[in-house]
Amino acid sequence: MKKIPFISLLLINITILQAQETRNDSLVYHPQDFFLQPFYPPAGNVYRSAEGIPGAQYWQNSSSYLIHATLNEKDTSISGDVTITYVNNSPDKLDYIWLQLDQNIFNANSRAAAATPASNDAFGILGLNNGGYHISGVSVISGGKTYPVQPVITDTRMQIRLQQPVLPKGDQISIRMNFSFAIPANGAGRFGRLYTSHGVLYQIAQWYPRMCVYDDVEGWNTLPYMGQGEFYCDYGNYDFFVTVPAEMIVYGSGDLQNAPEVLTSEDIKRLATAANSDKTVPVIQAGEIGKPSMRPASRGNLTWHFKMNNTRDVAWAACSGLVWDAAKINLPSGRKALAMSAYPPEALGDTAWSRSTEYLKNSIEIYSKNFFEYPWNHAISIGGSLSGMEYPGLIYNDYHETRAGLWFLIAHEIGHNWFPMIVGSNERKYMWQDEGFNTYINYYATDIFNKGEYVNDPVYFSKDYFASRDYKIFMTYRDPLMVVSDAMDIKQHYQYYGKTAYGLNLLRNVIVGRERFDYAFRKYTESWAFKHPTPYDFFHCINNAAGDDLNWFWKEWFFTDWKLDQAITSVKYIDNNPARGSWITLENRGRMIMPVIVKIIQADGDSAVLHLPVDIWMRDGTWTFKYASMSKIDKVILDPENVLPDMNRGNNVWMTDNR
Ligand SMILES: [Zn+2]
Numbered sequence: 184m185k186k187i188p189f190i191s192l193l194l195i196n197i198t199i200l201q202a203q204e205t206r207n208d209s210l211v212y213h214p215q216d217f218f219l220q221p222f223y224p225p226a227g228n229v230y231r232s233a234e235g236i237p238g239a240q241y242w243q244n245s246s247s248y249l250i251h252a253t254l255n256e257k258d259t260s261i262s263g264d265v266t267i268t269y270v271n272n273s274p275d276k277l278d279y280i281w282l283q284l285d286q287n288i289f290n291a292n293s294r295a296a297a298a299t300p301a302s303n304d305a306f307g308i309l310g311l312n313n314g315g316y317h318i319s320g321v322s323v324i325s326g327g328k329t330y331p332v333q334p335v336i337t338d339t340r341m342q343i344r345l346q347q348p349v350l351p352k353g354d355q356i357s358i359r360m361n362f363s364f365a366i367p368a369n370g371a372g373r374f375g376r377l378y379t380s381h382g383v384l385y386q387i388a389q390w391y392p393r394m395c396v397y398d399d400v401e402g403w404n405t406l407p408y409m410g411q412g413e414f415y416c417d418y419g420n421y422d423f424f425v426t427v428p429a430e431m432i433v434y435g436s437g438d439l440q441n442a443p444e445v446l447t448s449e450d451i452k453r454l455a456t457a458a459n460s461d462k463t464v465p466v467i468q469a470g471e472i473g474k475p476s477m478r479p480a481s482r483g484n485l486t487w488h489f490k491m492n493n494t495r496d497v498a499w500a501a502c503s504g505l506v507w508d509a510a511k512i513n514l515p516s517g518r519k520a521l522a523m524s525a526y527p528p529e530a531l532g533d534t535a536w537s538r539s540t541e542y543l544k545n546s547i548e549i550y551s552k553n554f555f556e557y558p559w560n561h562a563i564s565i566g567g568s569l570s571g572m573e574y575p576g577l578i579y580n581d582y583h584e585t586r587a588g589l590w591f592l593i594a595h596e597i598g599h600n601w602f603p604m605i606v607g608s609n610e611r612k613y614m615w616q617d618e619g620f621n622t623y624i625n626y627y628a629t630d631i632f633n634k635g636e637y638v639n640d641p642v643y644f645s646k647d648y649f650a651s652r653d654y655k656i657f658m659t660y661r662d663p664l665m666v667v668s669d670a671m672d673i674k675q676h677y678q679y680y681g682k683t684a685y686g687l688n689l690l691r692n693v694i695v696g697r698e699r700f701d702y703a704f705r706k707y708t709e710s711w712a713f714k715h716p717t718p719y720d721f722f723h724c725i726n727n728a729a730g731d732d733l734n735w736f737w738k739e740w741f742f743t744d745w746k747l748d749q750a751i752t753s754v755k756y757i758d759n760n761p762a763r764g765s766w767i768t769l770e771n772r773g774r775m776i777m778p779v780i781v782k783i784i785q786a787d788g789d790s791a792v793l794h795l796p797v798d799i800w801m802r803d804g805t806w807t808f809k810y811a812s813m814s815k816i817d818k819v820i821l822d823p824e825n826v827l828p829d830m831n832r833g834n835n836v837w838m839t840d841n842r
Pocket residue numbers: 595596599618621
């Protein structure tokens with residue numbers, strides 16, 4: 184981020200003092216916490232290379248979906264059928280398969296309900312009595328033969344035991360079933376219903392039974408859906424049909440296939456205008472909601488047909504009462520896409536949702552240019568009841584949000600289209616790998632958007648971002664980032680976002696430097712696009728592409744709750760003569776380590792900022808170095824720009840009177 188200049192290595196004035204003769208055992212810091220090997224067990228192999236990119240024989244299975252669903256307004260339910268085409272690219276034969284039944288979290292007897300403290304029902308899953316899937320007619324199509332199966336359903340998972348295994352390296356089967364479920368008003372903060380001035384807004388997600396991921400790391404990933412840990416899904420192609428009352432408009436992930444059947448020629452004309460416009464173009468304005476000219480039929484049902492390829496999920500919303508607008512997205516390759524927003528008319532306003540499409544378009548353009556080109560043709564921001572939730576090409580955002588809050592929300596939720604929708608990490612286990620990486624690119628985008636319009640917004644941002652915001656939050660936390668998503672203290676889960684983003688910024692701005700870190704981070708993003716990286720793949724990839732052994736950092740930042748406390752303890756002149764140079768002594772009083780940034784101000788007005796690499800802490804927690812002072816030293820300041828998470832700054836300054 185441009186707020187923190189990278190401090191160049193000014194080692195010219197430093198001569199290294201002889202290694203300490205005795206260790207300082209009074210400190211809690213132990214070099215062996217960091218400089219023992221090996222740090223992490225997963226060595227490179229043919230599937231995941233030691234370089235941290237997919238190996239020569241990397242594989243992943245694919246799951247494609249044909250879905251028909253009907254929204255039943257009478258009992259606010261969804262019913263439909265799904266046919267899954269599953270391709271086994273693994274080297275293993277599969278005698279059984281596992282599916283995810285996310286809706287079963289809303290069953291009164293769900294594992295999540297049992298594990299939710301009565302005092303903190305953060306996902307609104309206690310006290311529901313009609314939630315969960317009703318599944319019927321499960322059959323398997325394999326080798327041209329169709330046979331019914333009795334699935335084994337256990338909480339949010341379903342196992343199908345096969346009559347013939349799915350063979351390795353490219354064999355495929357299909358699974359078909361009917362499903363239905365009651366739509367909760369609050370779907371654990373990830374979908375639900377909102378009663379607007381012009382009818383109900385249905386925000387639908389986790390709406391069809393889908394495959395668990397079978398991978399080379401865990402085999403079947405069958406962790407139950409408990410609320411906080413999000414999703415881990417195969418990639419594949421989606422072909423889906425949604426039937427709703429004719430007055431409603433359906434906003435779906437992907438590309439609408441039958442516009443002439445479900446939109447009027449006027450709607451289609453305005454969308455085409457928007458597709459060529461950098462400025463937001465209205466498609467349906469507030470005064471036009473419900474007008475016959477905007478809907479092709481007023482009675483019965485209409486079926487909307489969408490397709491989206493190479494994606495890990497799809498979602499859709501339906502409502503008759505939303506404002507709808509759109510604008511063109513310009514992608515680096517020259518390809519164009521369409522950004523759209525749909526929201527209740529009460530959210531209109533120049534500081535509010537009238538800017539949603541502009542925020543969406545700009546976020547996508549910035550991420551595409553700097554990280555990876557947006558691969559799909561449409562993206563839509565829906566203003567509704569959820570505080571914020573992401574799906575491929577479709578995001579749900581709180582329609583009450585305005586100003587910087589709305590910018591940040593949209594930049595964040597659409598940012599998830601990069602992490603984890605494009606870079607498909609396992610969110611259920613490693614929440615920081617999507618929330619944190621996304622938060623990192625959100626700050627990046629905020630620096631750039633509209634010449635930094637919201638960079639200094641006091642609510643969301645601050646010039647002193649490093650010092651004032653994130654480190655103070657995570658400084659007191661006790662859970663390391665590697666804690667599995669559902670086991671993290673719910674009040675501490677923000678650190679998945681903030682501490683991770685802060686750590687990446689430290690790597691970029693302080694530890695590695697922008698040139699090398701940006702290359703390495705982009706290498707990770709491109710290498711794992713539409714694939715399944717683990718945290719270790721990320722660590723390996725950055726170590727390799729940036730060319731540094733950062734294992735000390737991965738360990739302290741992701742696996743521990745260790746805190747940083749750097750201190751300056753003394754300044755001594757050689758032969759009591761400042762003109763002959765000074766010995767400056769530092770201590771590492773916390774268990775975390777960091778490079779040291781030290782500013783030295785001399786009485787003659789000369790000052791210098793030195794950057795000492797983390798290697799000074801390899802042997803001990805005390806470090807003395809020689810500084811070529813020319814006159815008396817007035818002041819020595821550690822971390823003068825507050826970029827490090829030093830939790831005790833009271834010992835960061837030495838002044839001449841202290842002697
Ligand atoms: Zn998020």
